[in-house]
Amino acid sequence: SQQGEEDPQALSIQEGENATMNCSYKTSINNLQWYRQNSGRGLVHLILIRSNEREKHSGRLRVTLDTSKKSSSLLITASRAADTASYFCATEGNYGQNFVFGPGTRLSVLP
Amino acid sequence: DAMVIQNPRYQVTQFGKPVTLSCSQTLNHNVMYWYQQKSSQAPKLLFHYYDKDFNNEADTPDNFQSRRPNTSFCFLDIRSPGLGDAAMYLCATSTVGRWGAPDSPLHFGNGTRLTVT
Numbered sequence: 001s002q003q004g005e006e007d008p009q010a011l012s013i014q015e016g017e018n019a020t021m022n023c024s025y026k027t028s029i030n031n032l033q034w035y036r037q038n039s040g041r042g043l044v045h046l047i048l049i050r051s052n053e054r055e056k057h058s059g060r061l062r063v064t065l066d067t068s069k070k071s072s073s074l075l076i077t078a079s080r081a082a083d084t085a086s087y088f089c090a091t092e093g094n095y096g097q098n099f100v101f102g103p104g105t106r107l108s109v110l111p
Numbered sequence: 112d113a114m115v116i117q118n119p120r121y122q123v124t125q126f127g128k129p130v131t132l133s134c135s136q137t138l139n140h141n142v143m144y145w146y147q148q149k150s151s152q153a154p155k156l157l158f159h160y161y162d163k164d165f166n167n168e169a170d171t172p173d174n175f176q177s178r179r180p181n182t183s184f185c186f187l188d189i190r191s192p193g194l195g196d197a198a199m200y201l202c203a204t205s206t207v208g209r210w211g212a213p214d215s216p217l218h219f220g221n222g223t224r225l226t227v228t
């Protein structure tokens with residue numbers, strides 16, 4: 001049961017630009033998580049945002065959550081070539097504890 | 112360091128030959144998950160255990176089974192692997208708070224890459 005849907009599916013930007021990815025979900029959640037995955041590597045947790053939070057920051061990352069619109073966004077500022085990766089949002093499925101990943105956004109940062 | 116360990120890292124099995132993948136954790140987390148990830152796709156949740164309670168995703172084939180004999184260990188059994196089951200299998204853990212809502216990030220193992228010949 002797929003809960004989150006990211007857009008765009010693919011994003012290509014120049015180094016130094018900002019990248020914004022969006023995640024929409026269908027049912028109410030307790031928290032939403034963003035992950036990064038470099039090609040051929042494991043998943044790296046970026047940020048967990050709870051339903052009572054509107055915004056969280058971690059270094060160059062900013063995540064917002066709008067529960068009324070059932071959507072979240074991940075902003076990467078001043079992007080670097082090393083940010084090239086797939087980014088996934090994960091939200092709770094129908095059981096509450098089961099975390100389901102969206103299809104992801106493939107970000108390419110060109111030097 | 113507390114962690115999630117998956118064995119083996121690489122597993123080759125023959126078409127139709129049962130295979131078991133294992134996962135252990137030292138985090139004492141009450142939820143354990145199995146995900147399947149194919150190339151260029153998102154991780155797909157197969158099932159999860161909340162303590163001893165097993166929860167199957169609706170679209171998980173019957174060919175996939177799981178066991179959690181204790182808090183620390185969880186196994187993925189593929190009864191009759193097909194070529195389409197070749198993938199990376201990821202085990203993850205998390206905690207659930209008092210009211211049954213998750214309250215931690217997912218902690219992933221390094222995965223087992225399954226090849227079916």
